[in-house]
Amino acid sequence: MLRSDQILATVEMIQKENLDVRTVTMGINLLDCRASSIGQTCRNIEDRISERAGKFVETCNFVSRKLGIPVVNKRISITPISFVGAGFTRDDFVALAISLDRAAAGVGVDILGGFSAQVEKGLTMTDREYIHSLPEALRVSETVCASINIASSQKGINMDALAMLGPTIKEIAERTADQGGFGAAKFVVFCNQPGDNPFMAGAIHGVEEADTVLNVGVSGPGVIARSLEKLISAREADENGLKLDEIAEEIKQTTFRVTRCGELVGRQVSDILGVSFGVVDLSLAPTPKVGDSVGEILHILGVDAIGAPGSTAILAMLNDAVKKGGIFASKTVGGLSGAFIPVMEDAVLAEAVGKGDLCLEKLEAMTCVCSVGIDMVAIPGSVDGDTISAIIADEMALGMVNNKTTAVRIIPVPGKEVGESVSFGGLFGASPIMAVRNVGKSSRFIGWGGRIPAPVHSFKN
Amino acid sequence: MSTQMIISVMSKDRTGIVADITGAVYELGGDLADLNQSTLGGYLTMILFATFDEDVSPDMLMQKIDTIDSPTTLDVVARTITTAPDPALSELPPKTYIMTTQGPNRKGLVYGVSSFCFEHDINILDLATTIKKGIYTMVLQLDLSRVESIVEVREALADYARDQGLQIVLQHHDLFKVTNEIPF
Structure with a gap:
């Protein structure tokens, strides 16, 4: 025993x-759901997902229930919709979103991701219609x-697409102004976007993937925090004192345990469903809950x-120790794998x-040394589209040059300014509005x- | 034909007990099939299976053990068994669970939890307890093979824990294996 x-x-x-286990995400290929009409395509997609x-x-x-460990979110990711909807108009893409929403509700998942496009080198007519939708x-x-995905280390940054995105994000937020601009919390801009990330x-579900794949996201900033507190208090009286390399080792070992739990859950679910197991994404993803914060x-x-x-140096060590502990624990690691710093979703950051x-x-x-980027940041609704595009450009440049995934999920909260707050509730959290300096100077x-x-x-090559 | 025996030993712990007992088995030409020993609070208990030639009886083994010059009293029981020990029974069944219960120390805690297990047809494979700062902790390794609905057991357990003022957690053994062992 x-x-x-x-x-x-x-x-x-x-x-x-x-x-x-923060999320089990089922990736589903929809490429062959495309039919000659939007109506039939929607029906095919809903049938496939169900x-x-x-x-x-x-x-x-x-x-x-069997293992006695909570699985918080059950999610679906799909083939980037711009590929499935090649040739469709913006209205057609809206119809696809409605159809996906219905399919997700039908199978009872929390969130469905993949209403997406990959335009890091150029924009097709379809991609433009997609962005407008x-x-x-x-x-x-x-x-x-x-x-x-508008940038990659291989292809550079698509500045035409980028220029469209600042105003688009503002428009998304304004159309959901009654919810504090919540729509923008459901849209993220990437450099080097992975095709197997289970986090939303x-x-x-990248085009390089098989028909159906299960990816698991493990988290646990709370577990790391408590284990570090225990270690620090146990060594308080130690005359040699605790050093950072020992702290890094503790993070590594704790991450190992956390990751093993995720791998166990993922493999058992995929065995029962007869679906191939993809990756474990070892990310420290905080939630607004007290004690679950990076x-x-x-x-x-x-x-x-x-x-x-x-702060940056600590985050660098944390991110690296998480990866080292997790890589040994799982047969296949992928996705983003690192520490997230989504401001609204982390009570201490907010x-x-x-x-x-x-x-x-x-x-x-800080995003230079961790995954993923400027995430869940509420800014004043008055910030102009070009400034938002420029914030994204800077973040994309970091990812492109450093060969890492970076992303921007920023919410220009309509009608709010610095000194006010916004709350989306649940896992999306709340935050005061963050100031943006030098607004209007990047056009x-x-x-x-x-x-x-x-x-x-x-x-x- | 041969004689199969199960032998149980209890003694105050000291060095040399395993050597003494297995020496007696060896001198009677016995072949040791399996052995398990444990210590608790300075006392040792041991259970072993052994195979002897047909003419060796439990009494002969007991007499041999009596000749050991032991500074501690060795309480020994030996019995013949008709069926050979099944190695498969030493393997953990697929529905092995770990139950941990914690609560303020009082009389009857182990009795209560083990009675709950008995009432739900749950076999206790292993059990360890500790007491620290007045909090009594029990860790039980359980076989739930005969349990039809894990959901119903969990519900009954939640009611029991609430009634008794205990914190009880039931989780699959696999979870502990993966978090504490590296597979080979």
Whole structure:
């Protein structure tokens, strides 16, 4: 039998430290659902999703009950919709969003991702129609999440697409003004978007994937925070003192345990459903719940204000230790795999914005060393579209040059300014509005259009 | 034909007990099939299977053990068994669960939890308890093979935990294996 202390440590992780499997996401290929009419295409898509995912939620719940570990979200990702809807108009794309929303509700999943396009090198007519459909598509649907890849380390940054996105994000927020601009929380712009990420809003079922695949997202900032607190208090009286490399080791070992739980759940669900298992995404994804915060870990590790000098270095160590622990624990690791810093979804980060400790520029610096990017940041609704595009351009450049995934999910909250707050409730959280400096000073840059060429180190062939 | 025996030993713990007992088995020409031993609070208990030639009886083994010059009292029971031990029974069944219960220490806690298991046709495979700062913790390894509905057991367990003022968690053994063991 396992030792009692090992058992109690695991029980404690799950009961007291918020360990859960954050999401099991079923990726479904929809490419062959395309028919000659939009009506038939929608019917094919709904049939496909109901056929593949009909027993998905039930099976996740069964495995969760059997093992005694919570599976928080059950989600679906689909082939980027611009490929499925090639040649369709913006109205057709809105019809597709409605159809996807209905299909997601039919099988009982929380969110469906993949209302997406990949335009890092150029825009097709379809891609333009898709972008124009976004404000209405995200207004009329509830569970559908959208994303677009506009940059990669291989291809550079598509500045034509980027120039369209700032005004589009503003329009999305304005069409959902009655919900504080919530539509923009369902849309994320990527550089180097992975095709197997199970986390929303950026999950897609990449065209390189098989017909149906299960990907699992494990999380657990709360587990890491509690294990670090225990380690620090146990070593307080130690005359040699605790060093950072020992702290990194603790994070690594805790991540190993967390990841193994996710892998176990994912493999059992995929075995029952007869679906191939894809990857475990080892991300520290916070939730607004107290004690489930990445910001709290930064506090524990020694900065008294989130955003104070040292915050980036701590985050770099955290992100790396998470990857190292997880890679050994899982047969296949993929997706984003790192620490997320989504401001609205992390109560400690949101509080730091309110106090003025954390500014946009520091957040941008922190995204250089973690996944994913400027995520769930509420900014004043008055910020112009070009400035939003330029914020995205900076973040895309970081990802492109550093060969990593970066993303922007920013919410220009209609009618609100710095000093006010916005709340979306549930896992989407709440935050004070973050100030944007130098508004309206980047329009000449955005006006150029064209492409920023890929960096020299992308030429590896 | 041979004689199969099951032997149980209890003693105050000291060095050399396993050597003493297995030495007696060896000197009577016995072949040790399996052995399990455990210590608790300075005492040792051991259970072993052994195979002897037909003419060796439990009494002969007991007499042999009596000749051991032991500084501690060895309480030994030996019995012949008709069927050979089944190695498959030493493997954990697929429905192995771990139950942990915690609550303020009082009389009858183990009795209550084990009675709950009995009433629900749950076999206890292993059990360990600790007491720390007045909180009594039980860790039970359980076989739920004969349980039809895990959901019903969980509901009954939640009611029991509430009535008794205990925190009880029931989780599949696999979860503990993956978080604490590296597979080979």
